[in-house]
Amino acid sequence: MCDYGGFEGDISEDILVRQAADLLDQWGEGETEINLSCLGSFFDDREVSPKARREILGEIAKREHIQLLGVESRANDVSEAKVREALSILGIGCCLEVGMGLESVNDFVRNVCVNKGLPLRRFERAVETIGKCGAHAVGHVLFKPPFLTEAETISDAIATITYLDSLQVRRIVLMVANVKHGTLLGELYDHDFYRPPWLWSVLKTAMDIPRSARDRLLIYGFRCGLPMTATGHNCPKCSQTIIELLEQFSGTGNHEHLYTASHIDCPCKTQWRVELDTDDLPPLPTRILTSLDCIEAGYERLSLRISDDLSAQMDAR
Numbered sequence: 001m002c003d004y005g006g007f008e009g010d011i012s013e014d015i016l017v018r019q020a021a022d023l024l025d026q027w028g029e030g031e032t033e034i035n036l037s038c039l040g041s042f043f044d045d046r047e048v049s050p051k052a053r054r055e056i057l058g059e060i061a062k063r064e065h066i067q068l069l070g071v072e073s074r075a076n077d078v079s080e081a082k083v084r085e086a087l088s089i090l091g092i093g094c095c096l097e098v099g100m101g102l103e104s105v106n107d108f109v110r111n112v113c114v115n116k117g118l119p120l121r122r123f124e125r126a127v128e129t130i131g132k133c134g135a136h137a138v139g140h141v142l143f144k145p146p147f148l149t150e151a152e153t154i155s156d157a158i159a160t161i162t163y164l165d166s167l168q169v170r171r172i173v174l175m176v177a178n179v180k181h182g183t184l185l186g187e188l189y190d191h192d193f194y195r196p197p198w199l200w201s202v203l204k205t206a207m208d209i210p211r212s213a214r215d216r217l218l219i220y221g222f223r224c225g226l227p228m229t230a231t232g233h234n235c236p237k238c239s240q241t242i243i244e245l246l247e248q249f250s251g252t253g254n255h256e257h258l259y260t261a262s263h264i265d266c267p268c269k270t271q272w273r274v275e276l277d278t279d280d281l282p283p284l285p286t287r288i289l290t291s292l293d294c295i296e297a298g299y300e301r302l303s304l305r306i307s308d309d310l311s312a313q314m315d316a317r
C-alpha cells in the first residue's frame, strides 16, 4: 500500500545529495523543523548509501536554523552505529526523530495483511536503540490496512496507538491509508474489496485513545507527492471541512479541532454507523483468501483474453 520499492531507476549519490541541498535551500530560515522523506528507509544502505547519508546530514548540519530533523526508516535498518553517526554529524544544535512504521500491534494484521515482516520485539529494540543514542522514536500506525473492516480498523488502531504510547515514543503518526495505483490496495479498491477509511472512524479513534496518546498524535495521509486514486473520506458535503480540521489539529496539537470535527452533523454519519455495525462478514483469513482469489481470477480472465486476441491476430495473418 505504500511507495516502498515502487521506484525503479538509478540516482547517483551526487545527484541525491544535490537534490537534498537544493530543497534545503528553499526552506526558509524561519522554519526550524524539517522532515526528510525518502521513498522508504533512510537507514537502508541500498536506498541511501552511507556516503550519501553522511553528506545529506552534513548539508543539514550546515544550516544552523534547522533544530529538528525527522527521517523515516524501517525498524530493521536501525542500528546504534547508524543513529550515533547521524547524531554526531548533526551536532548538538539539531535533534533527530526517527519515524518507523509499526502499522499494527497485531501480529496477524502486521505480518499477514500488511506483509510487513517485522517482529514486535524488533520494533521495540529499535525504539530502545534510538532512545539510548539520544534520538527520538516516532511510531507510525496504518489506519485501515487491507482486508480489515471499518470496526476492526478502529479497534486495531486504538490498540496500536495505546501500545506505542506505552513505549513512550515521542510522536505517534496515524497514517490514514490512501490508495495508489499498482499496489495491493489499488487492486482491492478496483475490485470493490476496499474502501478508504471514513473520517468519522479517524475521529472516533482519536477521541477514544488515552489523552496522553492524543497529545502526541499526528494524523496524516491526505497529501502525497505521488498520484493517489482515493484517500480517507466521508461524503462530498463534509469531507473537506473535516480534513482541514484534522490538518489543523496535526499542525497545532490543539484538541479543539478534533472536538469540532466530531460534532459536525452530517447525514453520512448514519451510513457510517450502519457500516460499523455490520458484523455478518466471514472471519478475516477467509476474507483475505476470497478477495485474493477474485483478483487472481480477474487476471486469469485477462490473460486468457489477451492470448485469445493474440491468436486471433496470428490467424488473421
Ligand SMILES: [Zn+2]
Pocket: 234, 235, 236, 237, 238, 239, 266, 267, 268, 269
Ligand atoms: Zn458527510
